[in-house]
Amino acid sequence: MVKKQFKITVEQIMTTLTWIVILGGWYTITKFEIVSKTLVPSPSKVFTSFINILKDGYSGDSIWIHLWASFQRLFTALGLAIVTAVPLGLLSGYYKKVRAIIDSVVEFYRPLPPLAYYTLLVLWLGIDNTSKVTMLYLAGFAPMYIACVSAVTKINQDYILSAKTLGATQNQVFFKIVLPACLPEIFVGLRTAVGVEYTTLVAAEMVAATSGIGWLVLDASKFLKADIMFVGILIMGITGILIDVVLRLIENKMVFWKGHV
Structure with missing residues (x-):
C-alpha cells in the first residue's frame, strides 16, 4: 500500500513564520509592558x-446565541x-x-459608507433585524453584481457566435455558455460580498442590538474590556476564514475545470 506523501511548500512555511512573528510580537509587547x-x-x-465566554457566555447569552444572531x-x-x-x-x-x-x-x-444610509434604513424599516439585513444586503449586492457584469463582458464572443451558428437558442447560449463561463468570477464576487458584509456587520449591530459578535465587540469597548474585544475580533476572523474555506470547496466542486483549461 502506497502512503501519500505530504509536501510542505515554501508558501506554507512563510505563512507559518508570519504568524509566529505576529504572535511572538504580541507576547513580547505584553510581556515587557511596552503598551498598557x-x-x-x-x-x-x-x-x-x-474559555470563560465559552462556559458562561457574555451579557447573559451564550457565545453560540451571539454567533447565531450574527450569522442569521x-x-x-x-x-x-x-x-x-x-x-x-448576468x-x-x-x-x-x-x-x-x-x-x-x-x-x-456603492461608494457610500453603510453608516451614511443606515440611519435612514432604521427610520424606514425600524430597529429590528429588517434594517440590519437590508444594510448587509446592499453591502453584498454591489460587489457580486459588478463581478457578474465583468464576467459576461469577458466572455469570448467567438463561443457565442459559434453556438448561434450551430442553431443554439438564446436560452441555450445563456445557460450552456454564458453561465458556466461566468461561474469563476461569480464565486470571486460571492467571496468578496461575504467579506464586505462581514465588515458591515459590526456597523449593523451598533444600533438597537443586544446580541451578535459585532455587538459583543462594541459593548466590550464601552467598558474598556480589551480582552473581550480581542476574543470577538478573533472569533470574527476565524469564522470568516472558515466561511471562505467552505466557499472555496463549493467552488472547486462546481467549477472543477478552473485552472485546467
Whole structure:
C-alpha cells in the first residue's frame, strides 16, 4: 500500500513564520509592558477570557446565541444578494439596455459608507433585524453584481457566435455558455460580498442590538474590556476564514475545470 506523501511548500512555511512573528510580537509587547495591558491584553488573558465566554457566555447569552444572531443576519442578506445580484448582473452584462437601468444606481450607492444610509434604513424599516439585513444586503449586492457584469463582458464572443451558428437558442447560449463561463468570477464576487458584509456587520449591530459578535465587540469597548474585544475580533476572523474555506470547496466542486483549461 502506497502512503501519500505530504509536501510542505515554501508558501506554507512563510505563512507559518508570519504568524509566529505576529504572535511572538504580541507576547513580547505584553510581556515587557511596552503598551498598557488595558489596551493590549496578553495572549494568556485573551485565551482565559475566551474559555470563560465559552462556559458562561457574555451579557447573559451564550457565545453560540451571539454567533447565531450574527450569522442569521449575514446569511439572510447573502442569500438575498445571490438571488438578485447574480441574475441581474448576468443580464446587465448580456443586455446593454438592462445595464443602462441598473448600473448607474449601483454605482451611485456603492461608494457610500453603510453608516451614511443606515440611519435612514432604521427610520424606514425600524430597529429590528429588517434594517440590519437590508444594510448587509446592499453591502453584498454591489460587489457580486459588478463581478457578474465583468464576467459576461469577458466572455469570448467567438463561443457565442459559434453556438448561434450551430442553431443554439438564446436560452441555450445563456445557460450552456454564458453561465458556466461566468461561474469563476461569480464565486470571486460571492467571496468578496461575504467579506464586505462581514465588515458591515459590526456597523449593523451598533444600533438597537443586544446580541451578535459585532455587538459583543462594541459593548466590550464601552467598558474598556480589551480582552473581550480581542476574543470577538478573533472569533470574527476565524469564522470568516472558515466561511471562505467552505466557499472555496463549493467552488472547486462546481467549477472543477478552473485552472485546467
